[in-house]
Amino acid sequence: MTTQKRIHPLATFAGLAAISLTLASCASTKPTCDSPQTRNLDRAISAVQATLTNGCQAHFDRYYDDLLTIAEGDPKPENKREFSEFLVWASDEGLLSKRQAQENYNRYFNVKFMSLRGDYNNCSHTCPNKQKVLFDMERELTDKERGLLKVSLDNQGYYRADELFHEVELVLEATCTACAAGR
Amino acid sequence: MRQNDTKPRTAARHFPLLDTAVYWLLVVTVVATAFLVGRVALANTPTIRLFPTTVVEDLRHTGEVARDMETGLQEVIGRLDQQQQLYQESKCDGAENDSGCQRLARQIGATYLDMLTIMDERLPDMEHTVNNTRISLEKNLRSELGRKMSPWTLQETLVGKAKTTTSSKSSPTLRGRSGMRLSERFKQYHQLVATSGSQSDQSLAVLASDIYLDMHETSVLIERTRQEIARATLMEQLNQSFGIITPEMMEVVGGVKSILFGDEEARALVAGPPPGTIEQAYRSPLEQ
Numbered sequence: 001m002t003t004q005k006r007i008h009p010l011a012t013f014a015g016l017a018a019i020s021l022t023l024a025s026c027a028s029t030k031p032t033c034d035s036p037q038t039r040n041l042d043r044a045i046s047a048v049q050a051t052l053t054n055g056c057q058a059h060f061d062r063y064y065d066d067l068l069t070i071a072e073g074d075p076k077p078e079n080k081r082e083f084s085e086f087l088v089w090a091s092d093e094g095l096l097s098k099r100q101a102q103e104n105y106n107r108y109f110n111v112k113f114m115s116l117r118g119d120y121n122n123c124s125h126t127c128p129n130k131q132k133v134l135f136d137m138e139r140e141l142t143d144k145e146r147g148l149l150k151v152s153l154d155n156q157g158y159y160r161a162d163e164l165f166h167e168v169e170l171v172l173e174a175t176c177t178a179c180a181a182g183r
Numbered sequence: 184m185r186q187n188d189t190k191p192r193t194a195a196r197h198f199p200l201l202d203t204a205v206y207w208l209l210v211v212t213v214v215a216t217a218f219l220v221g222r223v224a225l226a227n228t229p230t231i232r233l234f235p236t237t238v239v240e241d242l243r244h245t246g247e248v249a250r251d252m253e254t255g256l257q258e259v260i261g262r263l264d265q266q267q268q269l270y271q272e273s274k275c276d277g278a279e280n281d282s283g284c285q286r287l288a289r290q291i292g293a294t295y296l297d298m299l300t301i302m303d304e305r306l307p308d309m310e311h312t313v314n315n316t317r318i319s320l321e322k323n324l325r326s327e328l329g330r331k332m333s334p335w336t337l338q339e340t341l342v343g344k345a346k347t348t349t350s351s352k353s354s355p356t357l358r359g360r361s362g363m364r365l366s367e368r369f370k371q372y373h374q375l376v377a378t379s380g381s382q383s384d385q386s387l388a389v390l391a392s393d394i395y396l397d398m399h400e401t402s403v404l405i406e407r408t409r410q411e412i413a414r415a416t417l418m419e420q421l422n423q424s425f426g427i428i429t430p431e432m433m434e435v436v437g438g439v440k441s442i443l444f445g446d447e448e449a450r451a452l453v454a455g456p457p458p459g460t461i462e463q464a465y466r467s468p469l470e471q
Contacts, residue, residue, distance in 0.1 A: 077465065084467035105469035112342060112471060116334040123329035126337075133334065167341050167389050171328065174392030175337075177399060178324040 031055040035066045041079065044070045045086050057095050064104060071151040080109050080152045107140055108147025109154075111161045115140050116168070123179035130176055134169060141165050231327045231340065233320070233391040234376045241316040242376055242394075246369030248312050252305040253366055256439065259298045263436055266291045292423050295432050296416065298439065303412045310405045317398035324395055328388060340388055368397075 033056040036044040048063045056063075067086070071079045084105055091101040107114050115136035118125055126133055141161060148158040270276075270291060275284035328337060372394055415435060422429060 080467065081465050084465075084469055087469055102469045102471060105467055106471055109467065110470050112338055116338045118334045120333060121330050122332055122334060122337060123325065126334045127329070164338070164341060168338065170396070171337065171341065171388050171392045174395045175324050175328045178321040178395065179329045181321055182325045182329075 033059045035062070036070065039070055039073055041067065041071050041074060041082055045082060049086075049089065052090070052095055053093065060090070060095060068108070068146060068151060072146070075151055075153050077152050077154065080154070083109060083147075083151075108143050109152060111144075111148075111157055111164060113137050113140050113161075113164070113168070122172070122175055123182075126172065127176035127179050130172055134172070137165055137168065231387060233323045233327055233387050235319070235323070238316060238319045238323070239373065239376050241312060241319060242369055242373040245309070245312040245316060246366050246373055248305070248309050249364075249369055250366035252302070252309060253364065255301045255305060256298060259294060259301060260436065260440055263291065263294045263298065266294060267433075289423060292419055292432070295436065296419050296423075298436070299412050299416050299419070302408070302439070303416070306405055306409050306412070310402070310409070313398055313401050313405060317395065317402055320391055320395040320398065324391060328392075337388075 031051065031054050033051060036047040036051075038044050038047065044067055048067060052060065052063065067083070071082070087096065087101040087105050090096045091098050096104070103114055106112060115133060120126075144161045145158060148154040148161065266287065270284070270287050273284065273287065275281065275287060278284050279288070332340065375390055376394070415431075418429075419432070422432075
């Protein structure tokens, strides 16, 4: 009985020490989710891929933005492919759904506007929300300026997107006026 | 007769196989040609129907009515310009009580009334044809682009199925053409629409929208102008008794001139951005 009483404080101490050590080790392995430090896009993508698979999935949008900023520092047409491959990888890894990957790619690197996605007819769906649709398109055009012009040097693509925006604005104005007149 | 009949029969008896071969060759050629022509025609035919023949005809008629109005007004406006010049050269500004100046002012007022009368006579016809075109286009736009298309399909129509990026040539940019004669504007519209068979769907959608919005504005303006003419005529009839030239009168004449005969100052063209130089061969599997 006496021996048991003597061991008890030691066991308590050992237990506490073990818990502190476990906590300390946990703290050291927690991902920091830092932004990539390199200015090279290839290396930055590799670093981001490693970080994303290491518990930083929640920071995907920030990393995508970081990569775009890095690519802006070295703009070239091949960057389109780099981003496409990165997004396909993210989709394959289950970090993004296929639809999200498409949304991320097309919003920045395609002439077409993702803001115009919709399955209902223009009279019933687009016209009542015309101002919002045009506002969303305008914001998307800013992203296209970044992706097409500043990252990929695709001047023609960006000018076509800009032209498409104005054409949609004109055609929607006419179509919605015609729809309203038919009510 | 008998001799004539025997010749072909003899030939047929001698070369029956050749005849059959030629016959089938002809049939195959005709069918193949018809098929090819059909394919080509199908490829060139726009799939959206925005410009039926009635619209083309309405546009042509509107152009003619506008030309008639211009011709009628040209002479009166020329006369007004001369009278105004004479008024200024006679130093009538500030000498309104002078009897000679009063007579000149009355003459100017009478010519101004002539102008208003011509406009009043021609505008109903103009209004009628503009409204016809507007209503036809309105119906087609509502049906083809409004009800049959979603925003995505509309975008795909505008981008074009071939995904060509050289659309600067094919897509007309027509809005804000105030520096052009009214009849010339309708003539251009008519030409564009009459040759629309060779244009792609994306150009047609933009063209139809552009013409429709223009007609819409023109329609509203004609209606307002007709109301204003009645008021201005009454005012001028009153002014005639005093021989006064009002600033409003000169303003109206200037406005009519710029609408009908074009406004040089409004033709400021802004250069477009330089075309891109880089070939874009890469297409992502994510692209839609």
